[in-house]
Amino acid sequence: MFKLICTLYTEFNMGMNQQLLFFFSAIGAFNGLLVGLYFVFFIKPKNLSNKLLGALFLALSVRVGKSVFLYFYDTIADVYIQFGLFACWLIGPLLFYYVRSAVTPKSTLVKEATLLILLLSIIGIAINVLFSWSAYHNLWNYFIKVIYLQWLGFVVITGWILHKYRNKWFINSKNKPFRLWLASIYFGNLIICLAFNTGNYTSYIVGALSFSFVFYALILLLTFHKRRDELLFLKTKKYKSNQLNAKDAKELGTQLEDILKKERLFLDANLSLDQVAKLLNVHRGKISQALNEYLHTNFNDFVNAYRIQEAKAMVHNKRDYTFEAIAMDCGFNSKSTFYAAFKKHTGMTPSKFRDQVLKA
Structure with missing residues (x-):
């Protein structure tokens, strides 16, 4: 009797474990489809980057969904197996062009991405139509190897693209959320790709579980970040909530020039944008907009220009002063x-400028 109870308990636990495994594997694929459709058809702006990201989620979800159902129900129709592998054929190119469109957006990229993905789709559809899974099972073993190698190849090339443009999207960019998002997308795909490529040595379901983990990490990042544009794009529209028309921007720019000249605020080494905004009783975003659109500069360069003018006058009038x-x-x-500021604004070092003054 005790042995029977133990057997039943063990079988019950195994059944529960299998159900939980199926749930966690399948839920990522299902929700990935919904998010993919949202990015392709509903998210704004409807640009190439968002569409490619949506298509990438769709392809990954279909591929993972195939793995889940084949693992738990090995009698699924051939067409579902082939459709899942066809989706896998497109994951690498979609990742590659998504990253390119996000890091180096170009108008010509739309045509290039469309042509390559269309060509790969035609090849994939032709293979699926001409060679059924059941009739050419041995041949499909070679097709699968090619698909995984192609996927891995595009992941490697994408990594090279990120490395090539690392100064732009990672080092010099002040958009930290975008850096985190793009890195998460890339390394998430790398993990999923490696999981599927090493499935023969681990477990076939590892790829599906990896996708669920990566997918929900991305969704949490997307959901809880306050400014979605900063997360999804390297360059975002500025001053959206503080619009100034040309007349107001020019007027504010004039006020900025007047207050710096009359009050000589630039002599304060700790002068900040917030201080100036408080003095003018305007939002700091409007000052930044006025500087960018009317004076074509930023706050630091704007203030330093006045400091350099003062420094040039001091070089003329106080020749015994040290540069420090x-x-x-x-x-x-x-x-x-x-x-650094002197050379940027005058094109020469302070020493060279002083030499010219002494020769005059």
């Missing part, structure tokens, strides 16, 4: 910052 003393008197925090 001039830098401090003009509002710079350090000699190195002064040298």
